[in-house]
Amino acid sequence: MPGVGARDFSGEIPVERRFPLHLEPAIGTIHDLYDQAKQSRWDPERDIPWDQFVRADYPPETMAAARLSWSRKAWLEYGGLPETPALIIRFCLEQQRESDPKYFLAVRNTEEAWHLECCHRFAEECGGFIEQPASPGYRALFNQGLHREALDASRSLDAYVAAHVAIQDGLDLELCRLHCDSTRDPVAREILERLYSDKLRHTAFGWLYLNARASGWGEAERREIAAEVEHVVHNVELAGLRCAWLAGDAAADIVRADRITREAGLGAATRDEEEPVLERFLGASAAQFGRMGVEVKLSP
Amino acid sequence: MSLADTQLHEPTRKPTLLDAAEERFPLRLGVEIQKVRDLFRTATRNQWDPRTDIDWSALDDLDLDDDHRTAARMYWSRRAWSEYGAISESPALLIRFCQERREPDLRYFFTIRTQEEARHAEACYRMAEKLGGYFEQPALVDFQKSVATHGVRKMALDPETPLEAIIASLVCAAEEVAFDVFRHLVEITPNKAANQVLRSIMRDEVRHCGFGWAYLEHRIPQMTRGEIEVCERAVITMIRDVEMNGYHSAWLAPESDAMRGEVEADRLTWEAGLGATVEELEKPVFVASVKSIRERLAPLGIAIPTFTHPKFDGPV
Numbered sequence: 001m002p003g004v005g006a007r008d009f010s011g012e013i014p015v016e017r018r019f020p021l022h023l024e025p026a027i028g029t030i031h032d033l034y035d036q037a038k039q040s041r042w043d044p045e046r047d048i049p050w051d052q053f054v055r056a057d058y059p060p061e062t063m064a065a066a067r068l069s070w071s072r073k074a075w076l077e078y079g080g081l082p083e084t085p086a087l088i089i090r091f092c093l094e095q096q097r098e099s100d101p102k103y104f105l106a107v108r109n110t111e112e113a114w115h116l117e118c119c120h121r122f123a124e125e126c127g128g129f130i131e132q133p134a135s136p137g138y139r140a141l142f143n144q145g146l147h148r149e150a151l152d153a154s155r156s157l158d159a160y161v162a163a164h165v166a167i168q169d170g171l172d173l174e175l176c177r178l179h180c181d182s183t184r185d186p187v188a189r190e191i192l193e194r195l196y197s198d199k200l201r202h203t204a205f206g207w208l209y210l211n212a213r214a215s216g217w218g219e220a221e222r223r224e225i226a227a228e229v230e231h232v233v234h235n236v237e238l239a240g241l242r243c244a245w246l247a248g249d250a251a252a253d254i255v256r257a258d259r260i261t262r263e264a265g266l267g268a269a270t271r272d273e274e275e276p277v278l279e280r281f282l283g284a285s286a287a288q289f290g291r292m293g294v295e296v297k298l299s300p
Numbered sequence: 301m302s303l304a305d306t307q308l309h310e311p312t313r314k315p316t317l318l319d320a321a322e323e324r325f326p327l328r329l330g331v332e333i334q335k336v337r338d339l340f341r342t343a344t345r346n347q348w349d350p351r352t353d354i355d356w357s358a359l360d361d362l363d364l365d366d367d368h369r370t371a372a373r374m375y376w377s378r379r380a381w382s383e384y385g386a387i388s389e390s391p392a393l394l395i396r397f398c399q400e401r402r403e404p405d406l407r408y409f410f411t412i413r414t415q416e417e418a419r420h421a422e423a424c425y426r427m428a429e430k431l432g433g434y435f436e437q438p439a440l441v442d443f444q445k446s447v448a449t450h451g452v453r454k455m456a457l458d459p460e461t462p463l464e465a466i467i468a469s470l471v472c473a474a475e476e477v478a479f480d481v482f483r484h485l486v487e488i489t490p491n492k493a494a495n496q497v498l499r500s501i502m503r504d505e506v507r508h509c510g511f512g513w514a515y516l517e518h519r520i521p522q523m524t525r526g527e528i529e530v531c532e533r534a535v536i537t538m539i540r541d542v543e544m545n546g547y548h549s550a551w552l553a554p555e556s557d558a559m560r561g562e563v564e565a566d567r568l569t570w571e572a573g574l575g576a577t578v579e580e581l582e583k584p585v586f587v588a589s590v591k592s593i594r595e596r597l598a599p600l601g602i603a604i605p606t607f608t609h610p611k612f613d614g615p616v
Contacts (some may be wrong), residue, residue: 006321011313016388020436021381023425038349038419045341078327081407082398085391085414089453092388102387106418109391113411114344120329132325145322147395 006145010154014093026098029208033201034100037107040201042194044117053125053187058264063127065260069268070123071130072254075142076172076242077119080112086147087160094157098212104205111198118191125187126266138250141241156221158213159228162294165206167229167285171242173199174281178273184265192267207288214292226296229289233282233298243278245271246300316457317399329404335514336405339507343412348500350423358492359430364572371568373428375576377435378562380424386417392456396463403518409511416504423497430493431574439561462530464519468602469534471512473593477543479505480589485577494575513596520600532602539590544609544616549586551579552611583611590616 025031055063088105091097123129133139146164149155176199180192217225240247244254261268282298289296331337364372394410396402428434452470455461482502489495520528546553550562569576577585594604606615 009318011319013318018381018384018388019438021384022436023380023384023421023434035349035351038347038351041344041347043341043344045344074329075324075327078324078329081411082322082395084411085394088391088414089388089395092384103418103422106387106415109394109411110344110415113340113408116329117408129329131327139325142324143322147322147398148318151318 005140006143007149009145009148010152012153013151014090014095014153016093017095022096023099025100027100027208027212030098030100030104030205030212033205033208034104034107037104037111037198037201040197042114044114044121044194047194048118048190049186050121050125053122053185055125055127058266062260062264062266065257066264066266067123067126067128068130068254068257069261069266070119070126072133072244073267074116074119074123074129075133077112077116079142079144079146080109081116082147083150083164084109084112086150090150090157090160093151097157101205101209104201108198108202108205111202115195115198118194122188122191122267133251134253135250138240138247138254141236141239141247141250144236156224156228158210158217158221159225161206161209162225162289163228163232166203166210166288167206167232168237168242169199169206170203170285171237171278171281173203174277175242175269175274178269178277179267182262182265182269182273183267185267188265188267210292217293222294225294226289229285229294229296230298233296237278238300243271243274245274315459317396317459318457320399320459322399323401328401331405332403333405333514333518335518336403336409336511339510339514340405340409340412343409343416343504343507346503347412347415348419350419350426350497350500353500354423354426354496355492356426356430358494359427362431362491362572368568368572368574369432371565372572372574372576373431373433374435374439374565375569375574376424376428376431378438378565380421380428380434381438383417383421383424387414387421389452389456390414390417392453393463393466396456400463402463406511406515413508413511416508420501420504423500427494427497427575438558462527464516464523464527465531465534467512467515468531468597469538471509472516472597473535473538474543474547475505475509475512476593477539477586477589478548479509480585480592481548481577481582484582484585485575488570488577488581489575490573491575494573498575516600525601528601532597532604535593535597535602535604539593539604540607543586543590544607549579549582551582552586552609579611587612587616 058066084105088102088109091102091105120129133142150160173196176192176196180189180196183189183192237243238246240251244251244258255271258268259270262270262273279300282300286296286298390410391414394407394414397406397410425434452466455466479502482498482505485498486495486502489498544552546559550559550566553559563579566576567578570578590607597604608615
């Protein structure tokens with residue numbers, strides 16, 4: 001597990017100059033995503049058929065595995081709670097940034113809270129939410145401090161969106177689809193369908209924003225974007241943050257649990273299933289960045 | 301250290317919460333403040349969309365002269381700037397809740413609160429646009445100060461400013477006054493679209509205030525007398541130096557061209573029935589609001605004195 005923990009914070013956040021305050025739609029595609037998100041609102045309490053989950057239908061070892069698999073989903077989903085507000089603030093502080101991302105991210109943060117609530121509750125239904133990874137090394141991989149990076153004036157906002165939205169949210173989306181496809185339990189299935197539907201917009205936001213910005217990038221900005229993307233792929237994702245089988249012994253318990261959870265149709269996947277998804281995603285992302293003039297090396 | 305030594309060093313930057321590394325675990329997610337969790341769930345069930353849930357046609361074919369129309373555009377633009385301030389600032393409080401690993405209910409609730417602030421800004425922007433066009437900035441530089449922030453972001457990220465003092469002053473005082481004024485505006489605004497916007501915002505604001513009171517009621521029993529006194533001073537400062545200096549109500553601000561322009565725009569907008577109020581109507585609302593805040597804080601051990609201001613005959 002060659003991953004790295006949180007990086008240094010420069011100590012400086014951008015200084016706001018609020019006026020002139022542009023609130024008009026500037027990127028139509030992202031404004032449409034915002035409108036779609038408002039219309040797609042849902043309620044974890046009412047829209048998930050919680051009473052259809054029958055714990056007694058599953059053997060205890062399956063439930064023990066599922067509670068770990070779903071606790072890990074909650075640990076991942078939780079990341080959005082501090083990260084998205086920091087990203088909203090950053091968009092507000094940067095001079096002349098468009099209004100649409102600010103609106104869109106405000107909705108995204110609520111959706112992240114719903115995702116978290118669902119994953120936490122399903123872990124509870126399976127026997128109880130587990131508050132932390134067993135391995136200290138694996139724990140450290142979650143503590144990336146993305147809220148600090150989003151606000152750090154020394155880091156490019158576009159590079160942040162490229163690495164943490166297009167790549168990390170994009171991989172999250174692909175894995176969510178994979179997990180959903182093999183899920184037979186009606187409650188787990190409904191949760192993953194809801195998450196997938198929201199995550200489609202979250203990922204689309206990243207690529208649409210980069211497409212809107214790409215024509216203004218110079219060589220230095222492209223290099224910074226490439227470096228940031230390669231950092232999150234090699235030091236975070238290929239260290240096993242989402243694909244636990246890449247974390248080696250540090251997440252062996254999770255890999256075992258995911259295999260059992262997958263066999264029971266409760267919402268996980270095995271290494272054999274995730275590996276080709278990861279490879280395809282990284283290949284497609286590298287090609288997409290290439291079309292924007294950003295050359296990245298993303299092979300596992 | 302010699303003088304030369306000091307000159308070689310950068311000025312010391314005050315540490316913020318962002319200097320501390322993230323420590324996500326152990327991650328508590330269960331219910332710890334039921335009232336706040338319930339507010340999150342109520343908010344989830346009561347979302348609205350400014351684009352589709354307001355009858356914007358009520359702003360078509362209004363019989364308005366240029367002065368009233370321009371005033372209304374300015375009033376709603378100003379309101380949009382103010383709501384935008386919350387989008388830009390209140391997320392800092394969520395960062396603080398996460399960084400200090402406060403009760404999980406706060407974190408859930410604030411995700412939707414920020415979304416509500418975005419809806420409010422969008423609705424106010426749409427009002428200004430429908431009335432002829434949103435203004436991107438105040439006409440007078442002085443006025444920028446009156447719509448500037450109360451420094452929420454800085455306070456939220458300052459580990460030396462107690463969270464409870466921020467919540468007490470910002471939510472239980474400032475937002476409570478704002479809510480009471482919203483309720484008054486709903487009562488007096490005849491135009492259907494303007495009334496729907498104000499009513500929709502007010503319904504969100506009632507939860508924002510409810511959050512503040514629920515949190516204070518939860519925390520106060522765990523706080524020392526000294527900590528409660530910090531909250532008390534913060535509330536007094538907010539009412540005396542921010543609210544009574546015209547933060548929400550322009551007629552309370554010190555005399556200036558900017559203040560007079562704002563008061564006049566409010567009056568013309570009110571005359572047009574499009575959503576503002578005037579000093580003579582708002583004065584008793586403000587007095588009642590401060591009285592209510594005082595009475596509600598007293599059982600929590602927070603004593604708020606009366607205040608004086610040239611616009612009022614007696615103590616407020």
